[in-house]
Amino acid sequence: MQIADFFRLEWLQFIRAAYFQKSLALKILIGFLVLYFGGTAVLLGGVIYFIAKKSAPDVDPLVTVNNLLVIWVAVDLLLRYFLQQLPVLNVKPLMTLPVRRNKVVRFVLLKSLTSFFNILPLLLYIPFTVVLLANDYDPIQTLAWFFGMVSVSFSINFTNFLINKNNTFFYALLTIVALGVGLNFFSIFDPRVFAGQCFYAFFDKPYWVVAPILVMYLLYRTNKSLLLNGFYLDDMVSKKVTLAEDADLSWLKHFGPVAPFLENDIRLIRRNVRPRQVLLVSFMFLFYGLIFYTQDVYKEIPTILVFASIFVTGGFLMTFGQQVPSWDSQYYKLLMSQNIPYRQYLNAKWMLMVFGVLVSFLLSFPYLYFGWDIFAMIAAGALFNVGLNSFITLIGGALNRTPIVLNEKAKAFANTSGFNPTQLLIGLPKIFLPMLFFYIPYRLISFDAGLICIALSGLLGLAFRSQFLSLIERIYIKGKHKTIAAFAQES
């Protein structure tokens, strides 16, 4: 078996994946998305030189960019940690075939380099390098810098697998990061400046490029030996077995007939990787406001702030809610052959989403720092989320038939649920309705009138709760067989 054979298998896996065989519209949408992200990276790589030159005319733009790159590197690592998984499980069928372990492991690691996460930095660095060359930077130095940065990206790639698979590495990295933050806090040492200098060194003294390449190679070796040692069914290749913790959920019985569903949902979130990921993403949504409330530009256009406020409390509601029947896709046949009233099922999910909004709202109290206006806006947004957004999201979810593998991380671009055209269409009102509700009375009457209007829309939605649930119920009943068939397909 040659490396080429592996790639052939991978190619077949890629083009025959369930998500790839979906409708043309979906393929086009995915294509657009890839183009969008790729295009943004290329564009950024092309113009950042000039932006840097303009914002700091006295400094070499390469120095400015290098100082910024550490943020990119940090975000890169963070995103990878949550989204990128080493595809070791795929090697199981190869274990009994006459292929050397060494070869399989090498392939798994090399293949990981073709992930979108490694292509994206290339799309950024290549145009930037071209611009540098066009601006008469020394070709050898520039190329050294380019290879240095690519090695850094690939090192992150391998670091991610180490911290993902091995707690020792995870805590080691965490300690380093904490140390950096701490030293920065006491102004002893600025890791940002240090990283900037390191990156600039690749250019300044091109022989330094050996350092990141060496680091990359060492990380690769560590990964390789770790994988080789763990190349057994009961080790790396297998999934971890966890014992169920005995959380007392009996208090849920006060919720009556909805209780068994709530109980299940809580266990779903606690015991599976994917829902926990969603929980984390929704926590990050809490900080969404910081991006907008801190900018003076937006003070003049509060309609944009409404948008941010919806996201502050709506993170969990939207990320969990838009996949509502999909969470149960792995055992949907069971649910459909049991005596389950859709109403109770939906009610349980709705209550969970509302609970998510309430918790987010409580956690958003620190936004009081930005003043009452902002806080009132968040509160009004929370009401909109509870009363209207929850139902809109559930309708979107009902139309979403992408199965979810609960105990595996989401793969970037493997999960097409968010790109479902109908869902996108339904997603629009989530964003624009509250802005509209605010904008019209704000323009005609006042800021407060706008907020009241958002809040009222939420209350009105609550009043029509049972109508909304009936509507969603009908969608469920109508699409039942389609949903069962779609969920039966392995994603």
Add this chain to the structure above:
Amino acid sequence: MIVVEKLTKKYLNVEVLNIDELSIPKGQSFGLVGNNGAGKTTFFSLLLDLIRPTTGQIHSKGVRIDVSEDWKPFTSAFLDESFLIGYLTPEEYFAFIGKLRGLSKGEVAEFTSKFEGFFNDEILGKRKLLRDLSKGNQKKVGLIGALIGNPEVVILDEPFANLDPSTQIRLKQLIKSETQNTHTTFLISSHDLTHVTEVCDRIVVLEKGQVIKDLQTSPETLKELEKYFSEPLEG
């Protein structure tokens, strides 16, 4: 109990099932045999309204399955692992099914404790999640789960596959005693002719979606089936 009329199912104009008429009386243990692709699972999926029939209909206790959902309270099934909730422990799974069928946690625990022998000490009280159990143990959980709440119709797709010999024997005893004591109607598909003739009162052979044989089980049935399946298939 179950009446099938002019039932057909086509996928992309290929007929995978065509049963003109079939009725299964209450309390019968009904066995379905046939080679791969004969339409056994399709038939069971139709019985559970998991797929829609192309033509025809099935009534269960007078309820038309693809129109009303009133058959659900007295019907239960275990077709494959998609009937298990991977992130629950066996106890939690049983309790969940029990609640859907109107039983309290205590009642469910009392019911499942009767199957300690069947579970062979590997399932209850281990705090293991269903997804971490072996295939055989998962199957045991699914099979017992399908018996919770005294259903009148129990549909099991290949219940003997993946089970160890002791459990196979226990399962046969279990099905026999359930049909005798509670008049539960069992619908069982199997590739194991010995097991199915031992357990079922009646055996139907499906081939390419058609009912080829409909036999009341007698001492000669096993021989007849073996003869049928050892002959080269026509067409």
